Amino acid sequence: MTTYQSRLRQAQSYLQDQDVDLGYRLLLDCTIDTQDMSLYKRAIELTDWREHHANHTKDFITKALSLSEALTHVQPDEHEHEAVVITAKDVEKKYRRDGFKLGPINLQLHKSQVYGLVGENGNGKTTLLRILAQELAHDSGAVDYSLKADTQTNYDLRSRLAYVPQRTEQWYGPLMDNLKFVLANYNVAPDEIETRALMMVARMGLWSYKDLKWSELSSGYKMRFELARTLLRQPEVLLLDEPLANLDVLAQQVILEDLKSICNSPVNPVALILSSQQLYEVEKVSDRVIFLKKGSQEIQEQSDNADVLQLIIEMDIKATRNELESALQPVGLQKLIFNGGIYIAYFKETTSFNQVLSILGTTQADVVYVRNISKSTRRFFID
């Protein structure tokens, strides 16, 4: 089974299970993969129908499944999924003014992979993204690009590297015109421009906002439009600086899942690197997390079969330090850090997370949350 077919099957199963939003978004991704304008138009009509029949979920599912049936007859060409697109070797950059030094950075970025770039404020995330996006020159080391598109000139290269900065600029004029303008600039056939722009609006959940003005959008929706405009360029590498900054928690999860699904397209796979302070949300979707501390890099493998790790638990619990220490010492507590709000507890390697959960369950204390951070980059923020 091809990746396209398995994504389509997944979309159908979400729809059948009534996970309508998730299923429909994936169905739209599969539709985009076909690059077939007649299917795009069907998806656009269906999106508009849904907008006007918000409570007709059953009918909508039937119509969406009928579209998915039409998609089963298409066999798009799939590209090499995990090809290396950027290799950074010993990259260094120093700002003379404040003496900040980034690097040496060594990275290899692959298509279809999501890279979370995390670190405290002022640790070099923006600097690294701008270097990778060719917005900023580095002092030493090398950054090599191996893109599918013919990138003989710097202009070609940069059109395939899409960088969205933290603060984006205002759009002028109708939102749809801005989207269509991008497509016109990228040599899209005139009769496809409207359809492709509407399809992207549908995919990014912007259907009911497309006729508003830029100034009428919330900052979260401004970011969504900015992403829509960027994705229309069909980049091979997408570099996003703090895309979650203005989004509520639910919107953060949706946009991350959306971005991951879009980057996993078998037809136009994208390497996505995004910086964020939302550590847990980013870790959840990232294939790898790059942690920067004072400009130096640590890479956290998101692997379930890593070697045995020391158990580290973060918890918000209404208990005194003494109460917690005496409860946890029998299961191998080694160190307890309290920062005034939450506790971080370190255990022997032989202690399991379930043992700790059982003990906490028997205490009378009010447990707000408990999280196993043994493999999370969160632990770097503490040490």
Ligand SMILES: Nc1ncnc2c1ncn2[C@@H]1O[C@H](COP(=O)(O)OP(=O)(O)OP(=O)(O)O)[C@@H](O)[C@H]1O
């Ligand atoms: N153009 C510049 N000239 C001089 N120093 C700079 C410049 N840009 C950034 N810096 C400094 O480099 C350091 C790293 O900044 P950078 O913006 O890369 O970090 P960051 O991790 O993205 O921070 P934040 O999370 O606050 O956005 C900071 O000390 C910053 O003051």
